[in-house]
Amino acid sequence: MDLFDFEEGREGYYGQYGGAFVPEILTSTIEELKSCFKACKEDPGFWDEFEQLMQQYSGRPTPVTYLPNLSKKLGGAQIYVKREDLNHTGSHKINNVMGQGLLAKRLGKPRVIAETGAGQHGFATATMAAKFGFECKIYMGEVDVLRQRPNVFWMENLGAEVIAVKDGQRTLKDAINECMRDWVANMDTTHYVLGTACGPHPFPEIVSYFQSIIGKEANRQIQELAGRLPDRVYACVGGGSNAMGIFQGFLDDDSVELIGCEAGGSGTGIGHHAARLAYPDASVGVAQGYKTFFLQDDDGNMLDTESVAAGLDYIGISPIFPYLQEQGRVRFAAATNDEVTEALRLVMATEGLIPALESTHAFARAIVEAPEMSKDEIILVNQSGRGDKDIFTVADALDDDHWKCFIRNKAVEYGA
Amino acid sequence: MDLFDFEEGREGYYGQYGGAFVPEILTSTIEELKSCFKACKEDPGFWDEFEQLMQQYSGRPTPVTYLPNLSKKLGGAQIYVKREDLNHTGSHKINNVMGQGLLAKRLGKPRVIAETGAGQHGFATATMAAKFGFECKIYMGEVDVLRQRPNVFWMENLGAEVIAVKDGQRTLKDAINECMRDWVANMDTTHYVLGTACGPHPFPEIVSYFQSIIGKEANRQIQELAGRLPDRVYACVGGGSNAMGIFQGFLDDDSVELIGCEAGGSGTGIGHHAARLAYPDASVGVAQGYKTFFLQDDDGNMLDTESVAAGLDYIGISPIFPYLQEQGRVRFAAATNDEVTEALRLVMATEGLIPALESTHAFARAIVEAPEMSKDEIILVNQSGRGDKDIFTVADALDDDHWKCFIRNKAVEYGA
Amino acid sequence: MELKQFIETRKKSKSPLVMTHVVCGYPSFEDNLKELEIMDEFGVDFVELQFPFTEPAADGPLFVKANQVAIEQGVRVGDCFDFMKRVTDRFSFKVLMMGYYNTVFKMGHERFVNRLKEAGGSGYILPDLPIEEAQELHQLSLDAGLTPVILMTPTNTDQRLEQLARAAHGLVYVVARKGVTGGKTQMSDDVAQFLSRCRKFTDLPLGVGFGVSSKEDIEFIGAHGDIAIIGTAALKAWEEGGAEQLRAFFSQLEIQPN
Amino acid sequence: MELKQFIETRKKSKSPLVMTHVVCGYPSFEDNLKELEIMDEFGVDFVELQFPFTEPAADGPLFVKANQVAIEQGVRVGDCFDFMKRVTDRFSFKVLMMGYYNTVFKMGHERFVNRLKEAGGSGYILPDLPIEEAQELHQLSLDAGLTPVILMTPTNTDQRLEQLARAAHGLVYVVARKGVTGGKTQMSDDVAQFLSRCRKFTDLPLGVGFGVSSKEDIEFIGAHGDIAIIGTAALKAWEEGGAEQLRAFFSQLEIQPN
C-alpha cells in the first residue's frame, strides 16, 4: 500500500481527504517545498543523512522494550513498547523536525516557524533551530503558554521567540492559524515546520515520511525480539504523526491490526472529547489547509475539544486516517481522561515507564484489549513521548496534594 | 591500568584510598555482595545480559554527538559529547542502578534502598525497582525533598516510598547515613543500591564496573566519528560515577588527558564549594564507609558544601580519584556556579542540548580550555544527564522572571 | 453575467470603483447596517459580507477578532444570508459573500449557490479555495449567474497568473502584498509593476486590496487598476469612532460619486 | 591491662556490670556532669563518652540528634578530651571514648592514643572501624594500656567470630540485634543463643547493648552475659524529665551496688 503514489490529478489526496487548501499567495512556496521534498526523497543519500543525524543527535534507533510485568498482570497478550520517549527532547516530534530542518537548509531558508500545543513540537523545533542555526519563532495559544510554561522556558532558552496567540480558543488550532499568517508574510525567508501529519499537501506526506523511521525500526526490532510480527499495534492520534510513523512499518503486513487511539476526554458528547474517528461527532470539512474529519458544527465552525493530553486536543486529524479507516486498515478507539490516568499509574508502577499523557492513550487502549487476547499474541504500543516533562499536567491529572503544596511554597519563595 | 586488580591484603584500596569501614554487623552482607559481584564479573554471560537490558530498556548505546556550532564559536578544539542524557530516566545513573538490580535479583533480595541528592539516582532506583518488582525505599535529605519535589513525585508514582531525612545538613550525605541505618537493620531482605563510586568496597568497584559501559561505547564511537581518540575527556565529578564510567574507556590510552570537573560553587573558600581535589580545602579522612579526601574541619567533622548542582554537592569523592590524581592520570578543575550557568546558556543556544547542571560543569571547563587548543584537537565531554527535569533548579539558577510568575499563578490556582 | 455588466456601466463614469467589507454580525447586524448606509452614501460599488468562521487563517488581527466575536455572539450562517437579503433588497451596491471554504463545503455547493442567489448576492471570494479545488463550485455558480472571484498575488509565476486568468470571472482580486489583511501596503512601483503583470494575462477589472486607506491609495489604484478594495481601515474607523469616524474616513478618500 | 583487672574485680561482687553512655556536650557539658553524677550514684561501672561526629551512621535518631546539636553548639574534640579528664578525675567508673573512626584518623593514631591516655580514658569503641583496618591503632593502644573494644554481631559467621575474638581485648561489645542504637531489643532465646555462640570463641566479658531499658533486660544479661550496656533509654529519660526522670529510670533497673 503506497499511500503517496498519488493518482494523476489527485496529488495530495488520500481517498477523498487531503488536498492543499491554501491562500493563493502560498502556491509558489508550496510548489517549492514539494519539489525540494521530491528531490530529497529521490536522492539516495538523503535518508541516510537523516538517519545518521537522528542517530548521532537524538539517539536513534530507539529501542523496543518488552513489558513482562504489565503483560503478566493483564494476563493476556505480550506487550512491547516502541520507545520514542527516549529521543532527544523527549518525543517522536524530533524526527519530523530534524527532517524538516534538513529541508529548510536545502531550501536556503534562514528562519523557521512552528505552531505548538503541548509544547513538545515547539520544544523540538527550537532545538532543531539552535542546532541548524535558524532564527525561530514559535506560536502557541495563550492558554497553552500559561499551562505549559516549562516548555516555553526551554524554548526561550534555546533561543526561540515564543508568541502567545490570543485568538480563538487560544490553543493549538489558533496557533496553526497564526503560523499560517506569519508564513504568508514571510515565505521567502521562512520555512513553516508543521508538527503533525495534517495541513495542506505536502505536509501530511512530509511528516509521515520522516516519522516512518519509527515503523521501519519497530518492524525489524519486534521481529528480532519477539520472533515475529505483532498482532496489534497501538498509537495515540492527535494530528496523527506518531501513529503514521509506526503504522507505516506494518501497513503491508495484513496480519497486523493497527489501532488509532484518540482523546476520549471526559466522555462522549459534543465538546467533551477530541475523538474525530472513534466517536460519531465529527464530519468532513476543510480547514487549516486540508480536508478531513473535523469536530465542527452544522455551519462548519469548529467546536471546542477537551482532553487531559494537550497534544491530542485538536479538531482535525491527518487526512490519511479517515482514508485508512474507510479501507478497514486502521481501527479507531478512544480512551477517556480517567482511563488514561489509571493507565499511567499502572504503567509507572509495573514497568518504570512514564509515558506522556498523549502516549498513555495508546497504553490505555492496549490495557483494555490485552486481557481479551491470548498469551501468545503480541501487542506493540508506541510510546510517543515521555511524561516527566509534563509534570504540571500530570500532577494535575493525578491531583497530587504534595505537589500543590510544593508549588504554593515555591510561590512564597518567589515573593507571592 | 587495572584498578580493580588489588594487591594481596589491599582489596578495595586504590593507593591509600578506599577500604570498607563498615559496622561489624554488615561484614557478612558485604561479603555476600562481594562474592555475588565476583561471580557476575566472571560469568561470561552477565555483561551481555546487562548490556542487553540497557539496550532494550534504556536505549543504549547512547550516541556521541559532534558540536560543530560550539566548536566554531570557541575557535579551538572540536567538541564531541557523550549523550548519557538520552538514557531512560535522563542520566547515567540508570546504568549502575540496572546493574545493581541484576545483582539484587541474584542475591534474592526483594527490597532495595537508596540515597539520593538531586533525585536522579532515587528516580533511577525507583524505576529499576518497578521494573524488577522490588519493594523500594528512597532516603532523601529534607532540604532536597523540598527543592526537588518533581523527582519525589515521580519516585512515589513509580511505587517507591520516599523518606525525608531530617538529620544533619538534611542533604545527600545525611541520606547516605540514613540508608546505612536502614541497611544494618534489614540486610537480610535488602540490597543497598549505592548511587555513586563511593562508599565501602565493593561499591566503588561495582559502580565503576557498570558505569564502564559509557567509556566502552565512547571509545569506539569517537574513533568511528572523529577518526581517532580524543585529546581530552571531561566529566563532572560528584561522587565520581559518571567520570569513572567514561574515563575507564580511555585509562590505558596515554595520549588521552582526563579532566575531572568539580563544583566550584560560589568560589574558593571553605564552605563555598564542593571541590575536593581541585581546591586545597579537603583532606584525607574516613567517613561513610571509605577513606578519601573529604571537606572536613580539623576535628574530622564534615563541612557544609555549596553548589548550584545538587548532584555534585557532596563532601567526599570516589576513593579512586585521589589515587588517579596522584598517579597523574586525572587532572582536576572546578567550575563555579556562574561559569556553569553561562555555559548552560551557551550550550542550549548553540547546539540545542540541555545538559543537567551537574554535567554542565564538564562543559564549563571544556569551554574554558577549548579555545586554547588547536582546531584539530578533539574534546569529548560526558553529558551525564539532561537538565529539563530540573527545571526548578535551572530556572532558579537563571533567575527567570516568567517562571516565577508562572509559579505564583499556579499557586493561586492551587488555592494559595 | 450580471456583475460584469454592472462594472462596465459604472466604470464609464468612475475610476476607480470601490469595494468595502463588513464582517456579518460584528459588532452587530444593526451596526453593519449603519456602516453600509454610510458606504452607500459615499458611493461604494461593492461590499464583501464576510461570513464569520472560527479559523480565519488569511485574516489579520482586527478581522480575526471580528470573526470570533460574531461567532461568540451566536451569528449563524443562516443569519448572514438573511442579512444579505435585507442588504441587497435595500442598497444598489453589489454584494459579494466573503468567507472560508468550509462554510460552503459544509453546506454543500449546490445549496450554497442557491442560497447566495436567493439572498441577492452577486458572487463570492473564498481565499482558501485554490482554483484546482474550485472547478465544480465555480461551474455551478456561473450557471447560476454568480461570480466566483479569484485572487492574483505577487508571488505567482507568470505561468500561474495565466492559469488564474483562465479561471477568473467578473473581476480579479489583486493582493497587493504578502501577508494577511490589515497591514499597510506601500503603493509603490512594485505594486504598479505587479498590476501590469496581471494586466498581461487578463482583461478583467482588477480590484486591489490589502491596506487601502487613503486618497492617495485610491488615486494610485485609479491609475493602475480598476477597483479599490477597502477592508480593515474602514472597520478600524468604525471601532474608533462609530458612524462619525467612518463618515470622516470615507470623506477623506474623496471617492467619485456614481 | 587496667580495664581487664577492673572488670575482674567488680565482677566478683556484681552481675551484670553496667555501662552507660553520654554524648559529650549534649545537651551541655553541665548536663552531662549531672547525668554522670546520677549514673555514678547508681553504681554504673563504665561510661562511654561519645565524641560527636557529623556522620554518625551507626547511631539511631536520638543520638544522631545529640551529635548534631553538640556540634552546632561548637563542641570540639579538644573539649571532649578536657571533659573526659574532669570526669575520670572525679568518678570511679571507667571511661571509654566512643565515636567514629574519622575523629581518630584525623587526629592521627598516636596523638589520639596519647590524648586519650592523658584524659584518663580506659579505651574506646569505634563502631565503623573493622578489625582489618584497626591493627596499627590497636597495637598502639595496647602498648599504652588502653583497651580497643570490638563488636560481635548476630550476622557474623563462626569463622568471623573467631577472627573477632582473636582481635578482642578487655571486653566484647555484643550487638544484640540488627539495626542502629535506640530500638528496643527483645531479650529472647535468640539473644541468649547468640551470647553462647560468642562465648564459644572468647572468654572476655560480654557487654550486651542495643535497647537495654528494664530490670528484666538487666537480669537477662546477668544470666547470659557480663555487662549491660544502656544507651538511648537513659538519654530518653533525661530528655523527658531531667535529673528526676533519669534517677527514676536507674532506680527501676535495680542495679546491684558496687
Ligand SMILES: Cc1ncc(COP(=O)(O)O)c(C=O)c1O
Ligand atoms: C508525546 C506526544 N505524543 C503524541 C502527540 C500527538 O501528535 P501526533 O498525533 O501528531 O503524534 C503529541 C503532540 O504534541 C505529543 O507531544
Ligand SMILES: Cc1ncc(COP(=O)(O)O)c(C=O)c1O
Ligand atoms: C546528571 C548527574 N550527573 C552527575 C552526577 C554526579 O554524580 P557522579 O559523580 O556519581 O556521576 C549526578 C548526581 O546526582 C547527576 O544526577
